[in-house]
Amino acid sequence: MYVAPLNTDHLLSEAEKENLYLKLVAQIIKDFNLANEGVDFPLNISPNQLKIELHEKIYRMIQYKFAEYLNLLYIIDVPENEIKQLDGSDIVELAGQVSFLILKREWQKVWFRNYYQ
Numbered sequence: 787m788y789v790a791p792l793n794t795d796h797l798l799s800e801a802e803k804e805n806l807y808l809k810l811v812a813q814i815i816k817d818f819n820l821a822n823e824g825v826d827f828p829l830n831i832s833p834n835q836l837k838i839e840l841h842e843k844i845y846r847m848i849q850y851k852f853a854e855y856l857n858l859l860y861i862i863d864v865p866e867n868e869i870k871q872l873d874g875s876d877i878v879e880l881a882g883q884v885s886f887l888i889l890k891r892e893w894q895k896v897w898f899r900n901y902y903q
Contacts (some may be wrong), residue, residue, distance in 0.1 A: 787899070790894075791890060794885070796888055797877055797886075798837065799833070800893075801833075801893060802833065806896050807833065811831060812834075813864065813892045813895055814892050815894050818843075821861045821862075823854055823858055836885050837885070845878060848880065862888055862892065864884075864887045865891075868887055868890050872884065
């Protein structure tokens with residue numbers, strides 16, 4: 787049964803444990819490309835490096851490409867109510883929280899596709 791992860795590290799370790807980490811990375815790359823915000827993560831990127839690079843990408847998008855950032859959230863289908871609950875006073879912290887929400891939604895897509903195929 788699907789259990790929503792509590793944090794990024796838990797999510798990434800769960801993805802590795804279920805041998806779905808590569809599919810998670812591929813899904814992230816696919817959705818970023820759909821939003822015309824290509825990311826060049828290699829499929830063999832380490833979980834820690836993925837976490838860092840995703841955080842940096844989201845931070846830069848919030849700072850310099852806000853409309854594209856909103857479009858990305860729409861394409862990935864991050865729940866709007868979860869975004870609205872975040873505190874935007876510290877952009878670095880906000881980027882980390884949004885990165886987790888993105889990972890959580892992408893993991894949900896990968897997990898359900900794998901479980902129900």
